[in-house]
Amino acid sequence: MQPVATTFFFYFLSAVTVISGLLVITRRNAVHSALALILALIGQAGLYLMLYAPFVAGVQIILYAGGIMVLFLFVIMLVSIEQSLKEEQFSKLWVVGLVSALALGGLFVAVYLKGKGIFPERVMIPPETSNTQEIANYLYGNYMFAFEIASLLLLVAIIGAVVMAKKRI
Amino acid sequence: MAPIGTLHYLVIAAALFVLGVIGVLTRRNVVIILMSIELILNAVNLNLVAFSRIWGLHGQVFSIFIITDAAAEAAVGLGILIAFFRNKETVNVDEIDLLKW
Amino acid sequence: MLDYINSYLSDTVHVTPGEAGNFFWALVYIIAIFAGLSVAVIAMNWLERKILAHMQIRLGPMRVGPHGLLQPVADAIKLLLKEDILPSEADPLVFWLAPLIVVWTAFTVFIVVPFGPTHAVTDMNIGVLFMLGVSSLSVLGVVTAGWASNSHYPLIGALRSSAQMVSYEIAMGLAVVSAVLMSSLNAEGTGTLSRIGLVQAQEAQQTWFIFKFFPLGLIAFFVFAVAMVAETNRAPFDLPEAESELTAGFHTEYSGFRWSLFFLAEYSAMIAVSSIAVTLWLGGWLRPFPHALTGETWDLVFSLFPGITFMFLAAITFYSVARMPKHPYFRVQTIGLAGFGAVLALIGLALFAPPVRDRIQDVYWFVVKVAGFMYLYIWYRGTFPRYRFDQLMKVGWKVLLPIGLGVLILTAVSGIVF
Structure with missing residues (x-):
């Protein structure tokens, strides 16, 4: 389509x-x-x-x-x-924030202007109908180890969230 | 109008990234800081998916890993936030200045 | 445009309008689904009251129209005429947005519902994922509605709802994954998330997934069937809107038209999740016994079912006409009921005509299966007492989640072994 x-x-x-x-x-x-x-x-x-x-x-x-x-x-x-609504919303760091944002934005613009040649003009149009299957192949083949590590990360997050949020363990 | 290439997506991703950085650096509400971090992660995702159109599906697989990571980060971050709110009754980052109480 | 119509009416087309890039037919389908849903919600409103009433040995609505048939219309007029109240402490923007979110999610999911091999707006590669994702967005509407009301009962309802829906989504997802895993048992070894593809996989494997690897398919279906009731906030999991504890839960502060949007969304969400269950486990549009009872005769017998259904309904209506009191006071009602029966009988007759009969088959079986689920919803509501919140969480996390995981692993093992 x-x-x-x-x-x-x-x-x-x-x-x-x-x-x-x-x-x-x-x-x-x-x-x-x-x-x-x-x-x-x-x-x-x-x-x-x-x-x-x-x-x-x-x-x-x-x-x-x-x-x-x-x-x-x-x-x-x-x-x-209610309380946080009445407080000052922006910290005193806003100058720093603005400057760093401008610096980052400038960096991006510079990179894109310089690096325009790196991106190939042609783009592949990957087959849309088998996208899920191909991602599954990568996920359970090439990136198997990373996948297992991700599950470990989630386990750590679960334990961490429980420990943090519970009053008494 | 010019046909939409990879660069267009990268510009959008850069804009989101910069917005996220501004949010993290200038806001005082912890919840909004966490949300700005989500914006940053999303900008990275958009970059990866945009590049996956040139160099194969690895980018999309990576973006799925990043979404997993974001879920873990949100769970732990919000857990810390609730623990903090229970002790100090505020969500203002400037008040988080004690290592132990 | 005429070419479009003609190409679609021929027998050679095997794609949905969305896939074919056919905007005219996609639009026709969207309008038809929208109209059909609205009629179904109105019918459900009446049926729920009547069936619940009969379960409790009452009569239910009897005053507006014969046997209360016009009650939904009266309700709709009442709701539209009621004042639309905006609580003074409410957040106006979010209060206005919440019912829209709920309705938007409830109707958007229907673009991937396959009523037949070609009767769907579109067929997505990620159909099931899309449907689960969009219907999981409806919790946002509930939560924001509860928060924006700025009142205690709605907020408690919203908190309950968000905890409940996030918990049961996991069990639901695991059950869905085990069904998707069953669809991968073909020559290529790749499954599918497309909802049309899932039904076609059941057709190819000559069994509904509920009977696959008995009892694994049945258990996965059971997990899904429990989770989907929790997901739609219906009894016995209707804690977010428990009327005896929270008055009306998250929509306490809503009135008039906005309340009716919540109502509409609740019922169309019920139809949507039932349609997922039907496509994944009950063979979607496939008629019963498509492989055991084959041949011309059986095809003919099963193709007569739509007409017979409507004839049966008409027969019930005429029986009720005969039982109406003979007093002249009831004359208008009797004539009205007879007219309704005549309309049903005419529809039934039209469905007996061969061209209509063959084209309506898929849609009919799909709708019948979904209607069965709708009856189950009403039955649950009439039968089960409401869970307490900690019991609800316990069922979700300590019962359904381990069962779902176990079924998933066992399905994978049996897929390899058999």
């Missing part, structure tokens, strides 16, 4: 993503930030679909938007936010 109106959807989805990213770091209320972040994640899932990566897009929605962000919302509701 040929994608349609690629240019329009690219600009639309990137606008959604970047504007919601901006809202994430500027909103006073943490719940609004979380909702903006969810919108950014969904927009990014759309970008993945445009990059012929349907499996990553699905994982992004099911794990990030449906799992991690629910965890965030849950915690935001547990910690009362």
Whole structure:
């Protein structure tokens, strides 16, 4: 199936993503930030679909938007936010933040301008219908060890979260 | 308009990354700092997936690992946040200035 | 456009409109699904009240229309006319957004539901993943609704709901993975996440996955069936909206049209998860015994079922007409009921016509299986008492999760051994 109106959807989805990213770091209320972040994640899932990566897009929605962000919302509701609403939102580091952001942005621009030749003009269009199967082949073949380590990492995270959040063990 | 190439995606990823860095450095609410870290991780993911169109599916596999990592990070980070909130009744990073209490 | 229609009506087409890039037919399907869902939700509203009432030896709604048939219409008019209250302390934007999120997720999942080999809006490579992902987004609507109301009961409901849905999603995912694993038992050894592909795998393996590796398929199906009730916040897992503890849970502060959006979303989410269960374990659009009872005669017998169903409903209606009180006061109601029966009988007659009969087969069997699940939902609600919250968590994490993992491992082992 040929994608349609690629240019329009690219600009639309990137606008959604970047504007919601901006809202994430500027909103006073943490719940609004979380909702903006969810919108950014969904927009990014759309970008993945445009990059012929349907499996990553699905994982992004099911794990990030449906799992991690629910965890965030849950915690935001547990910690009362009335007090933090009245406080100063931005720390005194904002000059540092702005400078470092500008420096990073400049670095990226420089790299992209210099490195434009590195990226091949032609892009492969990977077969969309067998994307999941091929990722599975890599995951359980080439990256088997990394996969096992990831499971260990998750185990550590589970134990860590339980130890942190429980009052008395 | 120019056809959408890899560079377009990289620019979006860079914008997200910079936004995340600004968020981490300037906000005082721990929850929003954690969310900014998620933005940074997502920017990296977008880069990897964009490059996977040129150099094969390795990038997509890596982005799945990064999502796993983000889940672990969020779980532990929010656990720390709840433990901290229980002790100090605030989510302001500037108040986190004691090694032990 | 005429070419499109003609190409679709011929027998040679074997792709869904979305795959074929056929926007006209995709649009037609979207509108048909939307209309069908709305009718199904209205019907469910009436059926749930009636069936629950009969389970409790009551009559249920009887006043508005014959046997309360017009009750859903009356309810809809009431809800639309009610004042739309915005609590003064609520967060207006999020309060407004929450019902939209819930409805959006509930309807978006239907673009990958296969009503037949070609009767779907589109067939995605990641169909099952997409469906689980989008339906897991509906918890966001519930949570934000509870938070935005800025009131205690909704907040407790939202916290309960988020904990419950995140927990049961894991058991649900494990059960789904074991079904996907069964689909990989073919010559190539690769499974599929496409929902049409899953049904075709069951067709190729000549068995529904619920009977595959007996009792493994059955146990996986059982895990899914429990998790899906929890996922849709229905009794006995309706803690987020437990009316005896939390008045109405997360939608306490909602009224009028926005409340009806939550209602609509709840029922279409029930239909959506039932459709996952049907595609994964109960053979989707396949008719019963597609391989045991083959041949012209059996095909004919099974193709008569849609018509017979409607005729049966019409017969019940006419029996009720005969039983209506003879007093002139009831004359309008009797005529109305007879008209309803006549409409049902006409639909039944139309379904006996050979061209309609053959085309409606897939859709009919799919809908019948989903309808069975809908009846189960009502039955649960009439039978089981509500869980306590710690019991709910215990069932999710200590019973369903280990069972799901065990079934997954055993399925993998049996896939290698057999």
